[in-house]
Amino acid sequence: MFSQRTQGLRPSPIRAILSVIDRPGMVSFAGGLPASDMLPEWSGTVSPEVLQYGPTEGEADLREAVSDNLRSLGLDAPPERVMILSGSQQGIDLTAKLFVDPGTPVAVEYPTYLAALQVLRFYGAGFVELGSPAAERAGVAYIVPTFANPTGACATDATRDRLAEDCLRTGTVLFEDDPYRDLVYEPCDRTPIAARMGGGSWIYQGSFSKTFAPGLRLGYLAASEDLFRHLVVVKQATDLHSSRLSQRIVHEAITAPGWTSRLENLAGFYRSRRDTFEAALQRHLHGLASWETPQGGLFYWLRLDQPIDTRTLLGEAIERNVAFMPGEEFSPGEPDLGTMRLNFSHAGPEEADRGLATLAELLRRPS
Amino acid sequence: MFSQRTQGLRPSPIRAILSVIDRPGMVSFAGGLPASDMLPEWSGTVSPEVLQYGPTEGEADLREAVSDNLRSLGLDAPPERVMILSGSQQGIDLTAKLFVDPGTPVAVEYPTYLAALQVLRFYGAGFVELGSPAAERAGVAYIVPTFANPTGACATDATRDRLAEDCLRTGTVLFEDDPYRDLVYEPCDRTPIAARMGGGSWIYQGSFSKTFAPGLRLGYLAASEDLFRHLVVVKQATDLHSSRLSQRIVHEAITAPGWTSRLENLAGFYRSRRDTFEAALQRHLHGLASWETPQGGLFYWLRLDQPIDTRTLLGEAIERNVAFMPGEEFSPGEPDLGTMRLNFSHAGPEEADRGLATLAELLRRPS
Numbered sequence: 001m002f003s004q005r006t007q008g009l010r011p012s013p014i015r016a017i018l019s020v021i022d023r024p025g026m027v028s029f030a031g032g033l034p035a036s037d038m039l040p041e042w043s044g045t046v047s048p049e050v051l052q053y054g055p056t057e058g059e060a061d062l063r064e065a066v067s068d069n070l071r072s073l074g075l076d077a078p079p080e081r082v083m084i085l086s087g088s089q090q091g092i093d094l095t096a097k098l099f100v101d102p103g104t105p106v107a108v109e110y111p112t113y114l115a116a117l118q119v120l121r122f123y124g125a126g127f128v129e130l131g132s133p134a135a136e137r138a139g140v141a142y143i144v145p146t147f148a149n150p151t152g153a154c155a156t157d158a159t160r161d162r163l164a165e166d167c168l169r170t171g172t173v174l175f176e177d178d179p180y181r182d183l184v185y186e187p188c189d190r191t192p193i194a195a196r197m198g199g200g201s202w203i204y205q206g207s208f209s210k211t212f213a214p215g216l217r218l219g220y221l222a223a224s225e226d227l228f229r230h231l232v233v234v235k236q237a238t239d240l241h242s243s244r245l246s247q248r249i250v251h252e253a254i255t256a257p258g259w260t261s262r263l264e265n266l267a268g269f270y271r272s273r274r275d276t277f278e279a280a281l282q283r284h285l286h287g288l289a290s291w292e293t294p295q296g297g298l299f300y301w302l303r304l305d306q307p308i309d310t311r312t313l314l315g316e317a318i319e320r321n322v323a324f325m326p327g328e329e330f331s332p333g334e335p336d337l338g339t340m341r342l343n344f345s346h347a348g349p350e351e352a353d354r355g356l357a358t359l360a361e362l363l364r365r366p367s
Numbered sequence: 368m369f370s371q372r373t374q375g376l377r378p379s380p381i382r383a384i385l386s387v388i389d390r391p392g393m394v395s396f397a398g399g400l401p402a403s404d405m406l407p408e409w410s411g412t413v414s415p416e417v418l419q420y421g422p423t424e425g426e427a428d429l430r431e432a433v434s435d436n437l438r439s440l441g442l443d444a445p446p447e448r449v450m451i452l453s454g455s456q457q458g459i460d461l462t463a464k465l466f467v468d469p470g471t472p473v474a475v476e477y478p479t480y481l482a483a484l485q486v487l488r489f490y491g492a493g494f495v496e497l498g499s500p501a502a503e504r505a506g507v508a509y510i511v512p513t514f515a516n517p518t519g520a521c522a523t524d525a526t527r528d529r530l531a532e533d534c535l536r537t538g539t540v541l542f543e544d545d546p547y548r549d550l551v552y553e554p555c556d557r558t559p560i561a562a563r564m565g566g567g568s569w570i571y572q573g574s575f576s577k578t579f580a581p582g583l584r585l586g587y588l589a590a591s592e593d594l595f596r597h598l599v600v601v602k603q604a605t606d607l608h609s610s611r612l613s614q615r616i617v618h619e620a621i622t623a624p625g626w627t628s629r630l631e632n633l634a635g636f637y638r639s640r641r642d643t644f645e646a647a648l649q650r651h652l653h654g655l656a657s658w659e660t661p662q663g664g665l666f667y668w669l670r671l672d673q674p675i676d677t678r679t680l681l682g683e684a685i686e687r688n689v690a691f692m693p694g695e696e697f698s699p700g701e702p703d704l705g706t707m708r709l710n711f712s713h714a715g716p717e718e719a720d721r722g723l724a725t726l727a728e729l730l731r732r733p734s
Contacts (some may be wrong), residue, residue, distance in 0.1 A: 004469070005489055017681075021690050027722030029709040030495065030690040032516065032577075032665050038636055039580055040620060040629075051580035075552060086453055086584075086727075090606045102371070111400075119604050122372055122464075210399075213406055213418035217453075237486045239457045243610045244582035269405055282510075289720035298399045314384075323388050323397040344398040346403075356392030 001139065001173065001201070001231065003101045003123075009233055024128035047140070050244035056236040057192040058084025058220070059244060064249040066206075066220045068171055069254075074195035075204060083231060086242040088179055088219030091205040092116050094234045095175050096123040096290050098227075099140045107138035107172065110278075111330035111339070113149040116142055116177065127332035135166070140173045145178035146190050147297025150330045151342035153200075157189040164196035173227070174200065179207035180297040182263050185271040188295045194222075201226055208250050210298070211263060268347050273352075277344035280353045284360040289340075300342040303325070304363065307338030322355045368506065368540065368568070369597065370468045370490075376600055406583070417611035420680075423603040425503025425587070426611060431620040433573075433587045441562035442571060444589035450598060453609040455546055455586030458572040459483050459509075461601045462542050463490040463499075465594075466507045474498075474505035474539065478697035478706070480516040483509055483544065494699035502533070507540045512658040513557050514547040514664025517697045519710035521662050523555040531563035538595070541567065546574035547664040549630050555662045561589075568593055575617050577665070578630060605689040637665070637712050640719075644711035647720045652725040655709075667709040673729065674705030683729055689722040 021028040030054070039051045057063065063082040070077035087147045094114070100106065102124030108117070110129050117127070120142065128134035130141060143163060145155040155163070167174045176194045184190065194204035205221040212218075223231055235241075253259065277300065278293055289302040304310070310326040317324060329337025348357060378501070388395040406418045424430065430449040435443035452458050461481070467473065468489030475484070477496050484494070487509065495501035497508060510530060512522040523529070534541045543561045551557065561571035572588040579585075590598055602608075620626065644667065645660055656669040671677070677693040684691060694706025714722060 005491060009485075009489055017549070017685075017690050017692070018686055022687070026685075026688045026690060027714050027718045027725075028690040029714065029719075029722060030692050031713065032710055034577060034581065035636065035640070038633055049582075051582040053576075053581045086606045086610075089604075093605050115604070118376075122376055124372060182368055209420075211402060214401065214420045215416075215418040217606060217608065217610045237456075237482070237489055238460050238605070239453045239584060241584065243453075243584045243613050245616075246610050246612060249612075266405055269402065273402070318384075318387055318393075321383050321390070321393045322393040323393060325384070325397050343399055344396070346398065346400045346622045347394050347396065351394045352396075355396060358394075 002032050002254065003097065003099055003104070005101070006098055006230065006234075007235070009230075028231060038257045047248070052147070054241050054244045056083075056232055056241045058082070058242060059247045059251065062247050063256050065251060066153075067222070070105065070204070070222050073192055074199070075192060075222060076195075077204070081225065081228045082220060082222050083228070083235060084242050084247055085219040085221055086239055087209065087214075087217040088177065088205050088207040089115060089119075090235075090238070091203070091219060091221045092119045092177070094231055095140070095203055096120050097238075098230055099173060100125045104140070105134065105138045107135040107141040107147060109143060110330050110332055111150055111327065111336060112142065112332065113144055113177070114329045117330070117332055129332075130163070131166070132149075135171050135172075138170070138172050138245050140175050141167055142175045142177065143193060144177045145193055146178055146297070147183065148292060149180070149297070150299055150325065150327060152292065152294030152297050152299045152303040154188045157191065160189065160193045161182075161196060162190065164193050164200070167197065167202070168200045171201075171339070174202040174269060176202065176204045178204065179210055180246065181206070182211050182267065182298040183268055183270055183298065186295040197224070203231070208254075211266065212250060212253055216243070216249060218242060218246050218250050273349075274344050276349045277342075277352050280349075280356045283353075284356040285363075288360060290362045298343055298345045300344060302340045302342060304338040304340070306363070309335070309337050310340050313362060317359060320358050320362070324359070368466070370464065370466055370471070372468070373465055373597065373601075376604070391569070410484065411470075414615070417615050419459055421611045423450075423609045425449070425609060426454065426618065427612045428529055429614050432622050434589070437571070437589050438672045442559060442589055443562075443565070443591075444571070448592065449587060450595070451609050451614055452583075452586040452588055452600060453470070453570050453606055454570065454576065455544065455574040456482060456486075457585060457602075457605070457633055458588045459486045459544070460572070461598055461605065462507070464601050464605075465489050465558050466540060469494045471507070472501065472505045474502035474552075476510060476516055477699055478514060478694065478703060479509065479699065480511055481696050484697070485698055495539045496699075497530070498533070498586045498677055502539075503537050505537070505539050505558050507542050509533055509542045509544065510560060511544045512560055512663060513545055514550065516664070517661065517666055517692065517694065518668040519664050519666045521557070521659030524558065527558065527560045528563060531560050531567070534564065534569075535567045538568075541569040543569065543571045545571065546577055548573070549607040549634065550637055550665065551591055551634055551663040552641060553662040561697060564591070567591065570594060570598070575621075579617055579620055582609070583616060585609060585613050585617050617734050622636040635663060640716075641711050643716045644709075644719050647723045649718075650720075651723040652730075655727060655730045665712045667711060669707045669709060671705040671707070673695050673730070676702070676704050677707050678714065680729060687729070689725045691726070
């Protein structure tokens with residue numbers, strides 16, 4: 001199941017020793033820790049211990065808060081199997097490191113998140129389409145079931161059940177990436193696939209970038225018992241641990257009384273952006289492209305009536321001050337021509353209108 | 368020169384587009400950025416923009432401050448070839464990713480930093496001893512020339528010259544790891560090897576963990592022109608970028624008027640810890656072990672008169688509340704028996720005395 005490179009991987013003896021040096025009375029000559037007296041004076045409201053080295057798995061209180069949330073979603077995710085990540089991009093890197101050798105088949109949705117494709121490809125993954133016969137022999141299945149990137153689609157309960165069953169039957173590791181689940185605008189099935197993976201191998205990850213602040217670079221994962229400790233060793237070798245200050249700030253935020261209403265406000269704000277965007281799309285792109293209205297997340301996925309390569313369109317659009325993501329970039333195999341991913345959360349209403357009008361103008365020109 | 372896995376690596380089109388979306392008047396549908404209006408309210412003194420996604424290379428002002436420092440050391444390191452890291456452990460991971468395939472020979476000091484060995488081994492490195500004939504065919508040379516971990520040794524100018532010449536002559540990439548350079552207690556040669564690598568391929572990295580605070584997880588690297596952009600792409604695929612808040616805090620600290628005197632205080636404090644430790648070593652371990660007094664850094668390297676496997680000693684020591692690092696763990700090849708690494712910066716004077724007395728007692732027992 002694991003990649004060749006993990007064969008010789010052992011936990012660092014330093015970290016094994018660090019686990020006992022907090023014992024009262026212990027004299028430690030083991031680590032390379034700065035003297036506590038020489039840490040900078042800290043004028044903030046957080047504990048000065050956040051300046052010292054910390055545990056690879058993350059801060060205990062943040063792991064507990066994440067665990068509470070994940071358990072409420074039905075996941076078998078006690079605090080000791082929650083790890084804090086330096087952003088969920090890191091979770092993709094760690095998972096790829098652990099499972100992907102050159103030629104390892106990885107099942108993905110067609111299309112899917114391009115930075116996941118980039119990392120998996122980097123470690124040598126060969127992509128197979130999720131649900132296809134070839135996916136039966138995949139080592140890992142990477143899935144964004146809730147408000148997928150780039151399509152915005154949300155998998156039904158029946159689909160989620162089937163994906164879990166497939167992974168369990170074929171012994172495939174489920175890697176579920178769920179950064180958008182709280183950006184929800186209409187009721188829809190959102191129970192994680194990983195909650196249906198009893199007895200199987202799974203990794204589930206989420207992010208604080210969409211609900212709190214991307215600049216702090218924090219995400220988290222939970223994993224089944226057979227995988228968790230390996231992920232910790234791989235994380236340790238990658239960056240020791242994530243910023244303790246970021247962890248402290250995020251812990252304060254997500255356990256504050258206002259957190260639930262923040263999530264509701266956030267969803268309300270983005271729902272209204274989506275509705276405005278939908279109206280502008282109807283105004284400008286009706287008859288030029290088709291799309292589904294996303295029930296959550298951050299993206300519209302457009303299929304142009306004329307299957308042009310939108311990568312060539314991008315340069316002209318940028319000249320006219322409009323940027324978008326060519327859909328071709330999200331394809332694990334042959335580029336899917338005539339597709340575009342449009343983010344609706346960042347641009348304000350007037351900007352969105354102007355940008356979509358410009359795109360429509362470019363698409364209407366005689367080719 | 369590069370690893371197989373980098374062959375298919377391309378910069379993410381998203382980040383290429385992000386580089387133009389700051390243009391005035393640009394409407395961006397490209398990224399997945401949260402709306403600025405929906406970032407959390409920020410009560411700190413730093414700019415709210417640190418909460419948004421940022422550049423992979425790091426914050427411009429921090430890169431500039433690091434560049435100023437590196438140039439003062441003689442490095443060819445303009446700001447555009449400085450990258451901020453999520454701790455210098457990350458620099459090892461990125462460099463290994465970029466250069467090491469299964470079987471790639473990597474030249475290292477014997478002994479050397481165990482977490483570097485761990486990561487390089489993970490990517491499949493075969494170790495060869497720096498300066499040996501086998502090192503001629505090494506793809507990369509990993510060197511900690513200034514107050515090495517674990518030995519505390521500082522390479523002379525003549526050795527540094529020779530190491531640079533060797534790398535230039537054999538076309539080996541120099542990877543210089545320099546986290547301890549500011550913890551200096553006696554005058555000694557410290558000009559980076561990378562400053563002698565004109566025309567060659569080099570990566571130089573440093574850390575804010577020893578001079579400021581490890582818990583923020585920040586380090587930096589500079590690299591020769593042929594390598595830098597590849598390192599950026601690899602970092603991007605690993606964690607997008609490092610915490611912007613940590614970067615802001617470190618930038619404020621290292622550009623504040625008090626920074627130079629902080630470094631002097633730090634060195635003074637650790638010098639005095641080292642002197643106390645030296646006296647306790649003389650008191651307790653004279654006749655049991657030999658050592659050199661380190662001119663900087665954080666470690667004593669002891670060679671026991673009896674070459675016992677100190678890994679077996681460790682369990683007994685921990686039972687008596689003393690922890691140390693068995694020297695065997697730092698060996699790239701056959702374990703070097705009867706060696707220990709003792710950190711002198713963390714334990715206070717009384718603790719150090721008690722701990723060394725306990726170690727001496729264990730060593731004196733009839734075997």
